[in-house]
Amino acid sequence: MKLTTLPEEFIQAIPVIKKIEEAGFEAYFVGGSVRDVLLNHPIHDVDIATSAFPAEIKALFARTIDVGIEHGTVLVLTEESQYEITTFRTESTYQDFRRPDKVQFVRSLEEDLKRRDFTINALALRENGEIVDLFDGLSDLENRTLRAVGNPHERFHEDALRMMRGLRFVSQLGFELEFNTLTAIKENHTLLEKISIERIHIEFIKLLLGDYRNSSIRAFFETECYQYCPGFRAMGEALLKFSELPEQPIPTESQAWALLLDTFETPAKEVASFLKKWKCSNQTIQETQQLLWGLSKRKAAWWDKMTVYELGLDKSLAVEELLIYYGQEARMAETKELSDNLSIHSLSELEVNGNELMQFLDKSPGKWLSQTIRACEMAVVNGELLNDKQVLLTYAKEQL
Ligand code: ATP
Ligand code: MG
Numbered sequence: 001m002k003l004t005t006l007p008e009e010f011i012q013a014i015p016v017i018k019k020i021e022e023a024g025f026e027a028y029f030v031g032g033s034v035r036d037v038l039l040n041h042p043i044h045d046v047d048i049a050t051s052a053f054p055a056e057i058k059a060l061f062a063r064t065i066d067v068g069i070e071h072g073t074v075l076v077l078t079e080e081s082q083y084e085i086t087t088f089r090t091e092s093t094y095q096d097f098r099r100p101d102k103v104q105f106v107r108s109l110e111e112d113l114k115r116r117d118f119t120i121n122a123l124a125l126r127e128n129g130e131i132v133d134l135f136d137g138l139s140d141l142e143n144r145t146l147r148a149v150g151n152p153h154e155r156f157h158e159d160a161l162r163m164m165r166g167l168r169f170v171s172q173l174g175f176e177l178e179f180n181t182l183t184a185i186k187e188n189h190t191l192l193e194k195i196s197i198e199r200i201h202i203e204f205i206k207l208l209l210g211d212y213r214n215s216s217i218r219a220f221f222e223t224e225c226y227q228y229c230p231g232f233r234a235m236g237e238a239l240l241k242f243s244e245l246p247e248q249p250i251p252t253e254s255q256a257w258a259l260l261l262d263t264f265e266t267p268a269k270e271v272a273s274f275l276k277k278w279k280c281s282n283q284t285i286q287e288t289q290q291l292l293w294g295l296s297k298r299k300a301a302w303w304d305k306m307t308v309y310e311l312g313l314d315k316s317l318a319v320e321e322l323l324i325y326y327g328q329e330a331r332m333a334e335t336k337e338l339s340d341n342l343s344i345h346s347l348s349e350l351e352v353n354g355n356e357l358m359q360f361l362d363k364s365p366g367k368w369l370s371q372t373i374r375a376c377e378m379a380v381v382n383g384e385l386l387n388d389k390q391v392l393l394t395y396a397k398e399q400l
Pocket of ligand 1: 030
């Protein structure tokens, strides 16, 4: 098969490939970008594989960066862009079902494509548009099938993360796992225990954010892979419930966790420790907690001003979007209007501060101060008081 038109991202990289070829080596576009072009999906990163060894690539180009030279990857910088160029390699002596402990550079494209996970990810594209398809990836693309390259048992034993990758491609592409590949995942799901949470996390988030999340979550359940994900062991039923939410893509990681943990009915005080086990960033943990807090309020009633104030506009809108999954309408414009109309949006906008209060009331700092500021803040947000220094000082005096 030959592509007659290439996307701009590939066309820009053609001089790089030509230069490698003119030096007597082979070079191809490989990996997800080739798959995505054939699916008419937007492409993220253009990966190039070559028979040239890293030192040979570095000798050819003026500007390069060693980003992963031990894996054979050199970053080549051009005027317009930058490309990861990776030497053909095989991965040998896998131990503990994790990444290979040795990579061996080879001169053969076939050897390189053989070690890739799924047939649709094992296609190579020549600079002239010709597709190299050694494992029937094109027909699997056509039939929307995810099939391991070679023997799926062996491939999942080499690197158990591939099982999670398979599930995430189900979610991103809407493909089905081929029977033997699916069976091998069921039979080998316990191997996930050996995989670092960090690697599982990357794939699981892509799974949660995919367009075909629900069928993927069902496969995640049926293959029992979920059993080896932190905090999920007792959550089989809840996962199925989660897979029955409306099939609407979830915009962000924090929203995905909020929706999942709400379905799991995880108590608020256990949310942080759950997400820590998944090695989520502190920002994600905090955001998820806030979304869950807002969601519990918003599911029960329309916003009150104080909640929107505490969450801020972005998170209030993020909560609003979550209502869709509960069969409610997301009232984005009204939420924004409410937020816009708040008399203040943060404590710094309050017309009185701690020093002024202490001076005016002639008191030294203490618990009364934070309580009084909080009372002023709430009264202003709720529209009970004007945000005016004299008004607030008088109010504070009355409070004491
Ligand atoms: P995305 O669009 O999310 O980047 P991708 O298919 O490009 O998807 P990457 O993780 O960027 O995924 O990997 C690039 C390529 O490297 C894959 O297409 C596949 O050929 C190969 N690959 C990545 N991870 C593995 C793995 N664990 N086992 C075998 N091959 C892999
Ligand atoms: Mg990629």
